[in-house]
Amino acid sequence: MCGIVGYIGPKQAAPLLLEALEKLEYRGYDSAGLAILGGNGLSVCKAKGRLSVLFDWTEGGATMPGTAGIGHTRWATHGEPSDVNSHPHLSHSGRVAVVHNGIVENYAELREFLTEHGYEFQSDTDTEIVAQLVDFYYHGDPVKAVRDAESLLSGSYALGIAFAAHPDLLIAVRKDSPLILGLGEGENFIASDIPALLKHTREIVRLDERELAVLTRAGVSVYDRFGDPVEKAPEHIAWDVSAAEKGGYAHFMLKEIMEQPTAIRNTISPRIKDGEIDLGLVHITEEVIRAIDKINIVACGSASYVGMTSQYMLSKMLHVPVTVELASEFRYSDPVVDEKTLTIVISQSGETLDTLFALREAKRRGAHIISVVNVVGSAIANESEDVLYTWAGPEIAVATTKAYSTQLAVMYLIALHFARLRGTLSDAALSEAVAALEALPALVEEMLGKREQMQYLASLFFNLRDIFFIGRNIDYALCLEGSLKLKEISYIHSEAYAAGELKHGTISLIEPGTLVIALCTHAPLREKMVSNIREVKARGAVVIAFTDENDASVPAVADHVIALPSCAPLVLPSMPLIPLQLFAYYVALLKGCDIDKPRNLAKSVTVE
DSSP states (O other), rough: OOOOEESSSSSHHHHHHHHHHHGGGGOOOEEEEEEETTTEEEEEEESSEEEEEEHTTTTTTSSOSSSEEEEEEEOOOSOOTTTSSOOOEOOTTTSEEEEEEEEEETTTHHHHHHTTTOOOOOSSSSSSHHHHHHHHHSSSSHHHHHHHHHOOOOOOEEHHHHHTTTOOOEEEEEBSOOEEEOOOSSEEEEEEEEGGGTTSEEEEEEEEETOOEESSSSSSEEEOTOOOOOOOOOOOOOOOOOGSSSSSOSSSHHHHTTTHHHHHHHHGGGGTTTTTOOOSSSOOHHHHHHHOOOOEEEEEEHHHHHHHHHHHHHHHHOOOEEEEEEEEHHHSSSSOTTTOOOOOOOOSSOOOOHHHHHHHHHTTOOEEEEEESSSSSOOHHTTTEEEEEEOOOOOOSSSOOOHHHHHHHHHHHHHHHHHHHTOOOHHHHHHHHHHHTTHHHHHHHHHHGGHHHHHHHHEEEEEEEEEEEOTTHHHHHHHHHHHHHHHHHHOOOOEEEGGGGGGGGGGGGGOOEEEEEOOOOOOOGGGHHHHHHHHHTTTOOOEEEEEEEEOTTTTTTOSSEEOOOOOOOOGGGGHHHHHHHHHHHHHHHHHTSSSSSSOOOSSSOOOO
C-alpha cells in the first residue's frame, strides 16, 4: 500500500528519488519522505500530504546532497498521516533509516521489548519498530543486523534500509510485499513497482520470499533466507515509457479507459489460433479439467466482481458448481476445496496480500490453481500452477478499468477452453463464441463512442447525494462494478442491488429525484426489469437504463437509455462497462475530485 524507492550511484539521489516517487504515488499519497546518505551521515526530510509538499520543502531535492538514499510515499495503516508518522523512520541513535511497505503484526510485542532496552519512540507506526530493532542488532555488520531483526518480524514487509556508517550500500528485503531491483551501469535501484525505474533502467530483478539484497554502486548481491548467495537472471522490461505516462490525457483513468480496445486485443489475439483457443496451460491439463467437479474464484474488489460475472457464465457453460469468495474471507471460512477443485485467483497486481494468502490456503487443501494477473513474475503468478497474464500494460489510476476488462476477457477464454475439453458446447456454438470473442475489441471501440452521451448524463446528476444501481442475474454483478467505480472516485454514496430484492426493503430508500441506473442487458429477465423500473419510477426515481439497441420495452419506461450493440451473450457483459466507467469519470471530474488518486485508496493492496 506504499511506494518504496532507493538509489545508489554517481548521481544526486534526492532529485532522482523524488521523480521516482512521483511514478509510485498511486500506491500511497498520505505523506512522503527521503533519507539521503551524504557527507554528514543520514539526512531525513518527510512531510504529510502529497509528494509536492516534500518537493517544495527540499527545493526539488537540492537541499539534500548525497548519491545514495531511500524514499517513500505512504498509505497509512498504523498512525494517522502526519510528519512524524511519515517514512523514512530513523532509529533513536540516528544510525539506521528504514522505509517499509506492509504490516508488522507483532509490533506491540517488539515495541515493549525495545522500550525495556531503553529505546524511545517518536511515531505511532509499526515501521519505527523495524528501524529500532535493526539498530538494536547492529554491531558493525549491517547485513547481520537486518537478518537478525527480520527474523523476529511477523506479518508482511518490503524494506529499504540505509546505514549512516555505510554510505556505500543499501539493503532490501521482502516477505509477502513486492520489491524489485533495478540494475544500471555504476548505479542500482530499489522500487515497489516498475514505473519508478523505467527512465533509468529496463533490467530488473524481482526479489522472492525472504531474499535479501545488498546494493552498491558496483552491483547487486542477493542472498536467500539462509544467507546463501542466489543467482538471479535479470528480466528485461519491454514497455514503452509512454505506457506509464498520460499521453496527453487529463487523467490516467481516462487514458486507460480509452486503451481498452487495444488491451483486450492484446489479451485475446495471441490465444486464438486457427479458430481455436490455446491458453498454453502446462499443469492444468485436459485430464485435470475433465476431472474438476467444482470451481471457486477468489479475489478482492473489482476483481471479485469479475469473478461474480464469470460465475454465471462458467456454471451455465460448464455445468459445474461455481462459487465466488472474497479473498479476505476465504482462508478464515474453512473452505471446502480438494484435489477436484479448481481455484481461479484474480488480481491485477499479482501482489494483493489477501488474495495471495487465499491462494496458499487453497493450495494447502489440494486445489488446482490458475491465476489471472497483469504483472509478470508477481507473487501470485509465481505460486500458481498456471498463470494467464492479461497483458493490459501498466495501469496507474487507482480505479481499475482496462485491468477489469482484460480480466473478464481472460475469463471468457477460460470458459470456452474448458467447455471444449469437457464437451459441454457443440462445435457450432464454440465457433460462434470464438468469433464473438475476436470481435470484442471492435465492439468496445464502438462503446467508447458513448463518451459524449455519458458526459452529458454526468452533467445532469453529478451533484446527487445517492445513486442506486439495479440489475438481475449477470446484470447484478455488473451493477456492483459500476457502483464501485462511481463511489470510489466521486465519493457519491452508491449502492448496487439485485432488482428482485427491491421490494424486500431497498425500495424504501427511493424518493423523488433519486437516480436509479438499471441494467437490462440480460434478455430472459428484461420483462421483469421493466417491472422493476416501473416500481422505482412510481416512487419518483429518475432512471438511466442500459439495454439492447433493438429493444423497445425498456425505452418506453426509462428516462434516459444507453443503447448497447446486439452481440453474442458471451461478450455482452463487456458492453455496459465502458459507459459506466465514463459516467463515473465525468461525475468525478465535474465534482472536482482527484480522479487518479481518490482519498483513502491505493492501487496495490499489500496489507490485510
